[in-house]
Amino acid sequence: MRGRTVILIAHRMSTIVNADTIVVVENGRVAQTGTHHELLEKSTFYSNVCSMQNIEKEAEKKVASTSDNVIEEEIGEAHIRQFSTNQETKNKLERVELKQPNKEIVREIHPFFRLWYGLHKEDILSILFGSSAAAISGISKPLFGYFIMTIGVAYYDPDAKRKVSKYSLIFFGAGMVTLVSNILQHYIYGIVGEKAMKNLREALFSAVLRNELGWFEKPKNGVGFLTSRIVSDTSTVKTIISDRMAVIVQCISSILIATIVSMYVNWRMGLVSWAVMPCHFIGGLIQAKSAKGFYGDSAIAHRELVSLASEAASNIRTVASFVYEDEIIKKAELSLQEPLKKTKIESMKYGVIQGISLCLWNIAHAVALWYTTVLVQRKQASFENSIRSYQIFSLTVPSITELWTLIPMVMSAIAILNPAFDTLDRETQIVPDKPENPSKGWLIGRTEFQDVHFNYPSRPEVTILDGFNLLIEPGQRVALVGPSGAGKSSVLALILRFYDPYGGRVLIDNKNIRDYNLRWLRKQIGLVQQEPILFNISIRDNISYGSEGTSETEIIEAAMKANIHEFISGLPEGYDTVVGEKGSQLSGGQKQRIAIARTLLKRPVLLLLDEATSALDGESERVVMSSLGAMEWTNKDDRASKITSITVAHRLSTVINADTIVVMEKGKVVELGNHQTLISADDGVYSRLFHLQSNMKD
Numbered sequence: 001m002r003g004r005t006v007i008l009i010a011h012r013m014s015t016i017v018n019a020d021t022i023v024v025v026e027n028g029r030v031a032q033t034g035t036h037h038e039l040l041e042k043s044t045f046y047s048n049v050c051s052m053q054n055i056e057k058e059a060e061k062k063v064a065s066t067s068d069n070v071i072e073e074e075i076g077e078a079h080i081r082q083f084s085t086n087q088e089t090k091n092k093l094e095r096v097e098l099k100q101p102n103k104e105i106v107r108e109i110h111p112f113f114r115l116w117y118g119l120h121k122e123d124i125l126s127i128l129f130g131s132s133a134a135a136i137s138g139i140s141k142p143l144f145g146y147f148i149m150t151i152g153v154a155y156y157d158p159d160a161k162r163k164v165s166k167y168s169l170i171f172f173g174a175g176m177v178t179l180v181s182n183i184l185q186h187y188i189y190g191i192v193g194e195k196a197m198k199n200l201r202e203a204l205f206s207a208v209l210r211n212e213l214g215w216f217e218k219p220k221n222g223v224g225f226l227t228s229r230i231v232s233d234t235s236t237v238k239t240i241i242s243d244r245m246a247v248i249v250q251c252i253s254s255i256l257i258a259t260i261v262s263m264y265v266n267w268r269m270g271l272v273s274w275a276v277m278p279c280h281f282i283g284g285l286i287q288a289k290s291a292k293g294f295y296g297d298s299a300i301a302h303r304e305l306v307s308l309a310s311e312a313a314s315n316i317r318t319v320a321s322f323v324y325e326d327e328i329i330k331k332a333e334l335s336l337q338e339p340l341k342k343t344k345i346e347s348m349k350y351g352v353i354q355g356i357s358l359c360l361w362n363i364a365h366a367v368a369l370w371y372t373t374v375l376v377q378r379k380q381a382s383f384e385n386s387i388r389s390y391q392i393f394s395l396t397v398p399s400i401t402e403l404w405t406l407i408p409m410v411m412s413a414i415a416i417l418n419p420a421f422d423t424l425d426r427e428t429q430i431v432p433d434k435p436e437n438p439s440k441g442w443l444i445g446r447t448e449f450q451d452v453h454f455n456y457p458s459r460p461e462v463t464i465l466d467g468f469n470l471l472i473e474p475g476q477r478v479a480l481v482g483p484s485g486a487g488k489s490s491v492l493a494l495i496l497r498f499y500d501p502y503g504g505r506v507l508i509d510n511k512n513i514r515d516y517n518l519r520w521l522r523k524q525i526g527l528v529q530q531e532p533i534l535f536n537i538s539i540r541d542n543i544s545y546g547s548e549g550t551s552e553t554e555i556i557e558a559a560m561k562a563n564i565h566e567f568i569s570g571l572p573e574g575y576d577t578v579v580g581e582k583g584s585q586l587s588g589g590q591k592q593r594i595a596i597a598r599t600l601l602k603r604p605v606l607l608l609l610d611e612a613t614s615a616l617d618g619e620s621e622r623v624v625m626s627s628l629g630a631m632e633w634t635n636k637d638d639r640a641s642k643i644t645s646i647t648v649a650h651r652l653s654t655v656i657n658a659d660t661i662v663v664m665e666k667g668k669v670v671e672l673g674n675h676q677t678l679i680s681a682d683d684g685v686y687s688r689l690f691h692l693q694s695n696m697k698d
């Protein structure tokens, strides 16, 4: 560390006690500077803060110069534990697989039929109407093919002027009809496409939110991928229905009409014309197959880029402070390399395939034209009819080609939707709405862990809780302390049923939490995390988030209890101040206090505080903790009047007043009792941690 300049911001005094210079900042100005000893003498604020955290009365010892290192040594052992034998790991994995099958159930319906997601009867009628309009639009090409020969012959008629005028009028009329039918078909399909996209987006959005936390932790379900799945991928539904389907129906109509009319004019020529159709058909099929792979890769490349860009943008402070921009650009370039290589090969294949299909197309024409001469020679058709039949065929060929170009496009577009359909079909492992009829009334708050064994789905080989037992009586204030990685936050995550344990039971009011309706259960639990997430809305809306309909007085009351009302009132726009993305326009402590106010407004029966006051200065923390400690709900809705709280904290001054302090190590309870009991055990973990933290004052 020699020679390195370190600037450290901390509320915990033990962290900064050995700093060369400590700067006390008040209201945006440097109030005092000096060493720990100097400030103790000259700064009342500093010495008060130290007193608040100096919870050991006999703190006369010198602070060890390596106090942080000592703490780290103490807690270093507490990190993830591997299983002692491979067999154990295997058994655990098997158990986890049984309990967490993680199988994504995909229905047997072809994705094409699922495009029309959630459409109603009236939409089906609209589709039929739009398809009829498209079918009428399809008449124009065979009609032109039929009459172009008639007009050609009419030019040699003595009454040519009248006849040609008549046929011109027919073409004009057909033009007007197709104008109206085209407008109708695209308008109707456009609306149906928009509706289907909206339905799919809504369903997907709620399907995403239904998933359990473990699902969101998988790399394929990162923010970028999910955004792309919900916003970009679903827009292909509209593209397929609005832009492609109308044209497909129009092409099919053209082909059918042309088949019937050309057979009617001369069935031999009609048969030969369509006998060469496999040339077009095979060409189209080859194209369809190649286009599927071709477009699929570019979509994946695009998703990776979206993911990188959104991650970099949302963490721009970290990226900028580590000057990591170039690395991200390199990663982005790298993510595009592989698809680029593949695209080159695919492009080559695509070219060859296009060439073959065009060659087949020409051969088909050559055979049909040659056969016209054969028919005329054998007197099996007049020149006029054989050419007319061929004209109908040749003018409809573009529709056939268009059809076989559109179909692969639609197929590849449907392939893009597969992840969205998979997400839609996935059965969440923690169902939020079962049982459907939530219990009545309110919980009391008695919480019990019975021999709980737990590991995270993303790391099944690492045990987090290993036979964890704990009983919390209603109204108790319980604190969880222990080294980093001991599993404290995981205990809170299990109470909220973010995850299910693979062994043992978590009971609330003597009932397994798996048997509660999850939404009902979570409504009664309040969680404040170390890094609370605020939304880019006003402070008022952030506080009342999830408690809609609360009055201004209740919001202010909650803010007062969280010791943030004074700060908010001092802002030019007060409670209307918008806090920026993730609350970026507020300090860490202000965010924590707003999050505490938000949770208090929810009036939870069980309050979970996970390092919720770690960013607060000693004075603020004291105010917040004492108002939380005295928290009682007015009993207006049969709610338990006394709140049950579980606090996770590293700063032991935060937990000193708890009724029960639970010391955890390696996923187990190693000590339990109140502060006085625990401190009296000289060689106890709590006692050691406590002495280390207290030793910062001479």
Ligand SMILES: Nc1ncnc2c1ncn2[C@@H]1O[C@H](COP(=O)(O)OP(=O)(O)OP(=O)(O)O)[C@@H](O)[C@H]1O
Pocket: 079, 080, 217, 456, 458, 459, 464, 482, 483, 484, 485, 486, 487, 488, 489, 490, 491, 648
């Ligand atoms: N979502 C997750 N997926 C996989 N492992 C996780 C996850 N969250 C936490 N862990 C691991 O679980 C272990 C326990 O984490 P937990 O957050 O419960 O500990 P803690 O005692 O609260 O630690 P700290 O005091 O540092 O917050 C750690 O080793 C951590 O790496």
